[in-house]
Amino acid sequence: MYFTQLAAASLAIGLTTAAPAPTAQWGGNWGNWGNWGHHGKPPGKPPGGGAPTPKINVQLGPRPYYLVDNMDEGPLKKKLESCKEEPKSTSSFSISHRGAPLMFPEHSKQGYDAAARMGAGIIECDVSFTSDRELVCRHSNCDLHYTTDILAHPDLAAKCTEPFTPANPENGTAASAKCCTSDITLAEFKSLCAEMEATTLNALSINQSTPYFGRIGITPDWRTNMYAYSCAEPMSLKDQIQLVEGYGLNFTAEAKTPEIPMPFQGDYTQEDFAQQIVDTFKNYSIAANRVWLQSFLPDDIFYWIANDPAFGEQAVYLDERADLSTDGYQTAVDSLPDLAARGVKIIAPSIWQLITADNATGQIVPSSYAVAAQKAGLEIITWSFERSGPLEVEGGGYYYESVANLINNDGDEYTVIDVIAQKVGATKIFADWVGTVTYYANCFGLV
Incomplete structure (x- = not known):
């Protein structure tokens, strides 16, 4: 969807994300379609x-x-x-x-x-x-810099429409970049890790990004990075x-x-x-x-x-x-x-x-x-x-x-x-x- 406003705080459910999806069951009760x-x-x-x-x-x-x-x-x-x-x-x-x-x-x-x-x-x-x-x-043609770890891949970051510019705490300028899906191939896209959407773009350098390497900004405190430290696909x-x-x-x-x-x-x-x-x-x-x-x-x-x-x-x-x-x-x-x-x-x-x-x-x-x-x-x-x-x-x-x-x-x-x-x-x-x-x-x- 279009907007990037923030989501409400929550506790996580227990879910083993590595397990394969179950096979569809074609039983006699055809419900749950449309309305x-x-x-x-x-x-x-x-x-x-x-x-x-x-x-x-x-x-x-x-x-x-x-x-x-x-x-x-x-x-x-x-x-x-x-x-x-x-x-x-x-x-x-x-x-x-x-x-x-x-x-x-x-x-x-x-x-x-x-x-x-x-x-x-x-x-x-x-x-x-x-x-x-x-x-x-x-979600967007051009959100890879704050929803994936593309900036942690120098070869792919070099292809971004706009290169990474660090934040400047002295004048309050936020960090910036513009990395689009159209900048890279499908194979390159699938080599990335999905990350939690960043909000405050505060990175002084890619190596110093928080909360982990390749991050241009920070996750709101009522969300979590718990399921993003390992590489989300x-x-x-x-x-x-x-x-x-x-x-x-x-x-x-x-x-x-x-x-x-x-x-x-x-x-x-x-x-x-x-x-x-x-x-x-x-x-x-x-x-x-x-x-x-x-x-x-x-x-x-x-x-x-x-x-x-x-x-x-x-x-x-x-x-x-x-x-x-x-x-x-x-x-x-x-x-x-x-x-x-x-x-x-x-x-x-x-x-x-x-x-x-x-x-x-x-x-x-x-x-x-x-x-x-x-x-x-x-x-x-x-x-x-x-x-x-x-x-x-x-x-x-x-x-x-x-x-x-x-x-x-x-x-x-x-x-x-x-x-x-x-x-x-x-x-x-x-x-x-x-x-x-x-x-x-x-x-x-x-x-």
Whole structure:
């Protein structure tokens, strides 16, 4: 997803990341695909194929229980408390955002394994491309300098678009570099180690980077480097498809907004990139109704709708327009009927755009955006829970800015999730730590 705001603090689940993914079980119960469980549609094999019911021993770890205990007293807390000892299962309401980046390096095999173990029904790959035009899972075209150890490889660091420049404590200048997936080949990309996303870029030299060699910045203190000291494995889209298929789960893939001039190398266009993503899923015989393509670029969405309608049917328009201009929110609201008329079926704004504070009642309620999307008949997905820091700090930051005056403890996360699910009517939620959303989904039967 587009933003790089911070994720909430957490305790880690126990997960042996070296173990192979379980083989998909093709039993008689075809659930956990799309949002049938959420809307009460009949069971059975999805038309055109679909993922089998995953046979994963879902383990959520302590965080959801901590959040429930932290909630204000009331009916919602009682409901969630009543589900504490019930077994939990995979839910398509729960989408893994970049794997499990609250604790694991984003878009790493280890992070994907953790997300599957925590019950994500859909696993995300943000798709970028390498210099040899291979597709890889990376949040940005140009984030390798703060999400991998590329700067610890002098031969690869020399290929970066912008070389490393150290921080200058005397004038407060941060360290900088710009290393893009398009600077290196697929083989070179796969030689890297994924690392926790850096924030404060403070390195005085690569040898002095903290907390370990090759690091340009530091991890927020409410995340952890525990699962990044050993080399976390970066993934190509092909790798990710095979891993997720092995778990019997479904897919979402975002065509990243390019940070480099397009056409790339003179003839590789954005349309070529969008089509290559589709073709990769087709090459693995993944049914279109198991894939939610995404983009912040409306032209990508319209391209899929026009050129590959089966995949375009579930294309997700990631709507950031409210963040781009002072009148962007209202522009987005007013445009929703037209988007629906042009074939867009799923809209995905950030959390804050879907909710607002009713100060007369002290309640969190659906926003005008949410109401307009409902009236336009659009399915709603949102992003990204567990990406902010502790909710006690500044009301949770960016993702909660429209209701910050009603947020005062981490347990309020479940209050927001409940409004998003029950009043806004979102069918799926992206999360950096999907165990939190999986717990809610199981408690309310959103499987």
